[in-house]
Amino acid sequence: MKRVLVTEPLHESGMALLEARPDIEIAIARDITPETLAKAVRDVHGIAVRVARLPAEVLSCAGKLEVVSRHGVGCDRLDMAHLNGRGIPVMIAAGASAATVAEHAMGLLLATARGLVRQDRAIRDGWFNDRLERLAVDLSGATMLIVGFGRIGRKLAPLARAFGMEVIVADIALDAALAREMGCRGVADFRPELPKADMVSLHVPLDETTRDFISGDEFAAMKDGAILINCARGAVVNEAAMIAALDSGKLAGAGLDVFAAEPAPDNHPLFSRTDVVLSPHTAASSGKATKLSSEMTARNILDFFDGAPRQDCIFNPEVLGP
Template sequence: MHRVLVAGRLHPAGKALLDARSDIEYEILDTPSAADIVAHMRGVEGVVIRTAPFRAEAIAASNELKIVSRHGVGYDNIEVPALTARGIPLTVIGTVNAVTVAEHALAMMLATTRLIIPYDREMRNGNYAIRESLRMTELEGKTVLIVGFGRIGTRVAKRCNAFDMNIIIADPNVPRRVVEGQGYRFVDDYRDALGEADILTLHMPGNPDGTPVMGAKEIGMMKPGAFLINCARGTLVDEEALVTALTSGHLRGAGLDVTREEPPADDHPLLKLDNVVLSPHSAGSTAECFERMATVSVQNVLDLFDGKLDPNLVINQEVLK
């Protein structure tokens, strides 16, 4: 009998896969803390985990642990070196949330440039004359800098292309010829294009040490009046510097699906800014995507048990050698 721990809520489709197996017993912790996970790890062979921290202490709490499967694609919450040291694979869900997050990034672009939320509020308050303010701007002809050209970034680029935007790509892991072969402009360093981008959108992992890629210096390099979109990781952006840029008028707006601390404190200054559109780390949380993520993340665990794990979904490839 294989014992599986699910750390976070799971769609019924994922539960159905587990229930269909007579050789599986599982436990679901809906909203676990790091300590909760450690306390429930005894005898666990497989873990399906959403966003709760999964650190060395949890890994050490089960001598039987064989696989950790992320219910998503980011893995900042996982202590990967500790898994690798034990020869335990960490898997992700591949492309199943890529279109979903890409759509959300475009929604953020539209919401911020077209002032959807402020205009909705003003109209409900009787200010129909807001239409004469001419504060909105268009996407067509604007330059978008996409930092990260992986599963999500490539799909964001396709959608920006459909809006007739000028597309610049920065990703040190992707060859120039691949980007230029798709008709986009490539830059070696994203900083080199910050001054010309009307919209910056981030689609990359966070730095292991939590340092931002968009600090005060980088935000200061952005084109005056530009928009910043982050549907990746909250640690990518220096929030204090972002607030300063948004309140000073250097940046015109921001669309954020993620924050450094989640949820943010009730008095967080970003929550008070009219030129910020926020969502609760929900870019991938459509009904359709949540079902797909549950199915793939559970199937990864079952496939490991059955000896047919897809190596393309393993992050720490060295454990497969």
């Protein structure tokens, strides 16, 4: 019998997969505070986690832990050094939400370029002549730089091209042949491309190499009036530098699904601006993606226990050896 802790509710289809197995005992966390989780992880063999943080002080209490399964793909809330040190694999819901995140990024870009938030507020305030004072930015003929050519970047590129945009994709592990096949120009280093891009969309994981990835120097290199889209992680962008770029006009606007601190504080300086479009880290939260992510979260645990983990879902394959 394997005991699995579910830190937050999964979609019923994912729970059904776990419940259907007579060899699986399910435990549900009462809440996701470190104190509660430290007690809840005792005697569990697997953890299914959505947004809860799993620091070393929690994981060290899980003496029988064999596998962690993420309802998503980002693992910055997990103490990977601790898990790697113990040889514990982390499974991710690879590809489950890539299309919906790409669509959300495109939606943020459209809303930002067209000034839809500002226009919505203006017409509700009876200021119909806003339409004559600030002009929208066209996507057709513009250049988009997609930083990160992984699952999401590969979904976003054809959407941008469908709007008539020239697309540059940047990735340190670039699949140049795929980029060419998709009609994009591929590069390994995004920085030399910043002066050429009208729009920059970020799709990289957060780790120590990507923290403050976009900061003062990067904003200074951008084309005047560029638009930034971030559906990756908030800390990939230095928020103070971004606000300075918005204030100076270097950035015409930004579409943000993520923040350096989440939940963002009520007095966050971005909240009062009309040149940004914001969403509360919901880019992956469509009905279809949530259902699929829940099912993959459950299946990844079961497949691991069955000795057949899906290879493209293992975030840290090095812990399993050759």
